[in-house]
């Protein structure tokens with residue numbers, strides 16, 4: 001197995017707060033043959049289960065008024081709770097178990113290859129694609145306990161084909177298939193978010209243009225002193241949405257910052273974790289907030305995550321949407337910039353909580 005380095009003496013910031021089962025709230029809504037279950041664990045994770053078949057498409061496109069109301073009801077809840085927690089887990093997302101398992105399998109096989117093989121796909125200094133560690137800018141910097149393999153996926157122009165590995169054999173094929181499904185999911189979630197804000201369903205899709213999609217596989221080896229290292233330093237994602245898949249039977253690794261406390265995100269079977277990224281925070285003028293999160297390691301078990309970042313095309317101008325700005329009640333909080341400029345800014349700085357977003361904030 002590959003090893004990750006980390007400097008001893010890097011103190012974990014705070015102990016995680018366990019979720020209390022008595023804080024669990026569950027609500028169930030039934031509508032015709034479509035079942036939408038909504039479940040929320042206070043202080044931790046919002047989990048929204050959407051039906052995975054034809055019914056879901058009906059739900060998304062809102063073909064009847066009743067279904068529209070159903071969407072609004074659930075989106076209101078979803079919206080309120082994303083706003084409280086900035087993160088949700090989707091189950092019954094419609095992506096076949098095989099697709100999810102296949103990507104995990106090749107990702108695991110990739111990290112298990114000998115170091116010489118992985119080094120054929122190096123993440124060169126100053127770049128963010130390939131195998132290695134991103135966000136390292138000085139020799140003195142404390143390193144996270146994590147090895148990464150990152151690839152630009154869509155549009156094809158952002159790919160570096162030399163970095164797409166020939167081994168494991170089905171790596172590229174599985175990644176293509178998986179990424180298509182995740183793309184569909186992101187489009188659907190953006191529609192839900194638009195509806196929750198009383199925007200036109202297609203509002204995000206129309207402005208995103210040919211959306212950019214990149215994947216990062218994070219491998220966290222077990223660590224004998226998890227109290228001394230960080231798996232991945234605190235940050236928010238620069239994306240619009242991030243979809244995170246955790247390896248089966250994962251220990252808690254992901255934590256989100258809520259009211260100055262690090263709260264563990266309890267992995268749910270077959271769930272995908274959805275993070276709101278900085279770009280949605282800007283576009284919604286702060287109605288949705290990007291979630292600050294980090295990953296911690298554990299003594300016993302490795303952990304693997306497959307993370308997709310979904311964002312507008314680099315050419316797209318990002319600024320709070322007109323509909324969400326009002327000089328009196330909701331003044332504009334972020335300036336305009338090209339998404340490409342923010343992406344560049346994001347990857348040229350180390351991970352430091354939500355500091356990257358200062359780039360966009362209007363400071364009065």
Ligand SMILES: O=C(O)CCC(=O)C(=O)O
Pocket residue numbers: 216218232237253254255293294295305307
């Ligand atoms: O691996 C995790 O749990 C977090 C990964 C993450 O936040 C990222 O890759 O941006």
Ligand SMILES: [Fe+2]
Pocket residue numbers: 235236237242293
């Ligand atoms: Fe992240």
